[in-house]
Amino acid sequence: MNAISRRIAHLDMDAFYASVELLRYPELTGLPVVIGGRSKHKPALQTDGSRHFYKLRDYAGRGVITTATYEARASGVHSGMGVMKAAQLAPDAILLPADFERFRHYSRLFKAAVARVATEIENTGIDEIYIDLSELPEGSLMLAKKIKQAVLEATGLTCSIGIAPNKLLAKICSDLDKPDGISIIGMSDIADRIWPLSVRKINGIGPKAAKKLASLGITTIAALAQAEPEFLQAHFSRSYSIWLLEVSHGIDNRPVKTYSEPKSISRETTFEQDLHPRHDRPVLSKAFTALCIRVAEDLQRKAYAGRTVGIKLRFEDFQTVTRDFTLSTHTNDPAAIRQAATECLRRVALEKKLRLLGVRVSTLVPIDSVQTTEILRQGVLPLST
DNA sequence: TCTGGGGTCCTAGGACCC
DNA sequence: TCTGGGGTCCTAGGACCC
Numbered sequence: 001m002n003a004i005s006r007r008i009a010h011l012d013m014d015a016f017y018a019s020v021e022l023l024r025y026p027e028l029t030g031l032p033v034v035i036g037g038r039s040k041h042k043p044a045l046q047t048d049g050s051r052h053f054y055k056l057r058d059y060a061g062r063g064v065i066t067t068a069t070y071e072a073r074a075s076g077v078h079s080g081m082g083v084m085k086a087a088q089l090a091p092d093a094i095l096l097p098a099d100f101e102r103f104r105h106y107s108r109l110f111k112a113a114v115a116r117v118a119t120e121i122e123n124t125g126i127d128e129i130y131i132d133l134s135e136l137p138e139g140s141l142m143l144a145k146k147i148k149q150a151v152l153e154a155t156g157l158t159c160s161i162g163i164a165p166n167k168l169l170a171k172i173c174s175d176l177d178k179p180d181g182i183s184i185i186g187m188s189d190i191a192d193r194i195w196p197l198s199v200r201k202i203n204g205i206g207p208k209a210a211k212k213l214a215s216l217g218i219t220t221i222a223a224l225a226q227a228e229p230e231f232l233q234a235h236f237s238r239s240y241s242i243w244l245l246e247v248s249h250g251i252d253n254r255p256v257k258t259y260s261e262p263k264s265i266s267r268e269t270t271f272e273q274d275l276h277p278r279h280d281r282p283v284l285s286k287a288f289t290a291l292c293i294r295v296a297e298d299l300q301r302k303a304y305a306g307r308t309v310g311i312k313l314r315f316e317d318f319q320t321v322t323r324d325f326t327l328s329t330h331t332n333d334p335a336a337i338r339q340a341a342t343e344c345l346r347r348v349a350l351e352k353k354l355r356l357l358g359v360r361v362s363t364l365v366p367i368d369s370v371q372t373t374e375i376l377r378q379g380v381l382p383l384s385t
Numbered sequence: 386t387c388t389g390g391g392g393t394c395c396t397a398g399g400a401c402c403c
Numbered sequence: 404t405c406t407g408g409g410g411t412c413c414t415a416g417g418a419c420c421c
Contacts, residue, residue: 125421206419
């Protein structure tokens, strides 16, 4: 493979969760629709055969918007926004609960469709992938059209594709002509197409870094590209400064990774109301056990065992703490996980109400065949001591 | 009406070993 | 009596992504 002439596509499904739900409820097409909130608010079938949909104004409680249709985005609603805030902006938007099983199904469908056109695929989320097109003979525009057509035929859904010499640029590029677009750029287009954009368009510059850059007078990628290395290093770490300058010039050598092992498996839950560590202890304990069981089920279903068990607590003031504990052997046994997680819990001062509780298992190893029973047996051992 | 859930990666200090 | 230095593991927190 020639690193100099790579050709990488980034494919991003358009408003994925919402679009999947519109396939099921086509009568909502063209309306502002958001996915989010908790699992009530499922559309109810009425006696006249029509469906009743909940609107954002009907919602009360915790949660965020995971996806908004373009019609809802026009009101200023976007993913990550609290549902209650979104309700102020778009009270008449239709609210649908997330159906992850369905989303995963459509995710598999679109990825399989792409794989029939190009095999070198990196999964980066339920609704997006990178594709290495370097070894294919066809032109980029032709490939992009073929892939979009394959996705549409397999799912009825549209996507946007960016093609560029690396993942960094491809990712930025797929967002240039959304929805249902194709953008193709080369290194010679960076000054015209990339530099005018906000630094936030760079995958890896989040709210914190963008804010700090803005305080230094840097908001566009062009301004970042013109910054002196010494100036950046006075405000950021050396490695981050070097990376900032590289990405501002469109440099990125990361390969498309067609396979990766999971590093951790976790489950967490935000309570409807903050819970008091002593007064609500029975409820907390039940939730805690349920999380351990779910993590163990996930591990067993995916055929992994882990050696480090961790907990995550979020207090009423949103302060978040984690603790973890490494066992002498790998386990995927719910009782062993709960015991280790309880050890972690003992090391936290519980003085405030709890908003969130989570359990995580990391340092994973695949449990193939012969080792399985041994790992399971050893994993349970600490319980009996 | 603040702020979900599932992840990855990085940093940094201390323990421990050679 | 002044304390090297590299490597790895463990732990905690934080930024970031979808």
